[in-house]
Amino acid sequence: MSNLIDKLGIRRLLNLGVTEELSLESSVRVQLSNLVALLGIFSNIQYSIFFVIAGAPHYLFMNMIHVFVIAFLVYVLYLNTRKRYFLSRIILVITISVPLFLVSTISFGTSGGFYYYFLMFAIVPFVIFPYEEKWWILFVFLMNTVFYLWFEFFGTPGVFAKGTLLYYKEVQDLFRINSVVSCLSFVALFMFYFLRNINHIQKEMVRINDHKDRIFSILAHDLKGPIGTMNTFLGYLTNSLPEREELIFALKELKKSTNQTYLVLENLLDWVRNETKKTQCNPNQLNLSSIIKNAIDILNMQAAEKGIRIETKISDEYLVLCDERMTATVLRNILSNAIKYSHPNGKILIEAKAISSFMEICFEDNGIGMTEDLLEKIIEGKRFTSQFGTVGEKGTGLGLLVCIELLKEQGGSLRVKSNPKEGTKIIIQLPLVN
Known part of the structure; x- marks a missing residue:
């Protein structure tokens, strides 16, 4: 009919x-x-x-x-x-x-x-x-x-x-x-x-109320932690004159909390923009190696603190046709998750290869992996409760959902292969430059 x-x-x-x-x-x-x-x-x-x-x-x-x-x-x-x-x-x-x-x-x-x-x-x-x-x-x-x-x-x-x-x-x-x-x-x-x-x-009102509760939950829990940490260390720094080693430690913790707050807010804003259909996709010719390098630079301290080595196998000549802000958000989220769920002193491998009219980028870690139930929710684009990282890092559960939607906006896709305790492989596809 x-x-x-x-x-x-x-x-x-x-x-x-x-x-x-x-x-x-x-x-x-x-x-x-x-x-x-x-x-x-x-x-x-x-x-x-x-x-x-x-x-x-x-x-x-x-x-x-x-x-x-x-x-x-x-x-x-x-x-x-x-x-x-x-x-x-x-x-x-x-x-x-x-x-x-x-x-x-x-x-x-x-x-x-x-x-x-x-x-x-x-x-x-x-x-x-x-x-x-x-x-x-x-x-x-x-x-x-x-x-x-x-x-x-x-x-x-x-x-x-x-x-x-x-x-x-x-x-x-x-x-x-x-x-x-x-x-x-x-x-x-x-x-x-x-x-x-x-x-x-x-149904739309129920969905909006659900999103509102989700936003309040993120603001109340996922931002409260890093902001509280920043407040504690700032109070410590302003009330005493710490030794050099203590000062460096405090500044590192502040930077880590700032990065976590930034990522939570960015994911939240991207999710809200996508849900309200206000995401603007402006595809341009971009160098893939450069975008991935920027994502690694932002998260390098997070990886170094856990002793995680990030290895890349990407040609400097690879060009993709995508929105720079959207793609940077996707790469940063996937890499951040790989670091979060990798065991200390582990390794993350990032590879890229051209397949037909797409560039296929693979992020592989040897971390805690995912259950079948969690994989099913991710594939269906359903909301899920984020697990704690290997050293207690907390996430919003929005990262991968945001990635899936932002990739769809650009004509790309995301696949996940994972087994508990064996690690995770996330494969994304982005349009190649003709």
Whole structure:
């Protein structure tokens, strides 16, 4: 069914005017406006044909009204693409109500049951207008209610020429049945669509609350430790005059805490940017060896403190097409994890080779490895609880998730091979320069 909708272009029409800047709720209202407009266009075309076949009174004049209505509804769709949503909604609710009143007054009267549509039009503003435009909701609701009551209590049946299909009561009843079924079907359709998207909004709210809790958790735990360490050593340095060795030790601890705080904040910001779809990817031709060297330089002290040797086998000629900031974040995260989970005096090997149109970069360590459950969560892009490093280092659990998303943004990928107590191999792919 979904494939059929895509092939017919219906989904594209429903999403006219929907942009990333709109909130989910606003997007739903724009989609519902488009849905009502499309249903209106379809109905007017359908009734234009029926009126000619059935010999409705003044059908030429009524079909002229239908042409104007269709033109205005197409204009509604156009206004949505121009982001003029309020004007689009106003024209929509006027266009679907006033012409029907004219058609019913001039031709059908209470015959055919066309005035039942006013009951449907009375609830349309509740799903396409936000609460802030409540006066418009009230106005459109009352207008359509008055139209319905007028025909119900003061309307007269239409007069149809003898010899036409509409002259027969059975045909009039068929039009009445069609009106009732159409009204109920249209109401069910756009209410179902509305409920479907409300469900999406609720899920989005749950996701946002989950992210908020995650952010607070990171701020409360992962930043509290390194900031507390910095505060302790700064207090020690300001309250006494330490010996040279003590001073060097304190400064190293401060630098380590500063690096940890920086990495936590950078991961957090990258994660939030990606989740809110505000990540900007600007691919450029970059030297792979240079980017990896920069990542090693930043984390060299962290590796030296554990006695870990970092060995690279990368040609200086390798060029990749990627976003420098995103790629630097990915490389830094993977290397930081390799250092964190490697045993003291261990080794990390970084290799790169060109495969087809991608550069494949492999980070291999002989550390504590990962369980199958953890690997499965990483592959599926699910959140997981970070393990402590080999000397008690704490992580956020965001690093690899951020890496996966940032690589996807650039057309790359990430794979993980690992066994507990045997080490981990992380393989990433980046597009090569053509």
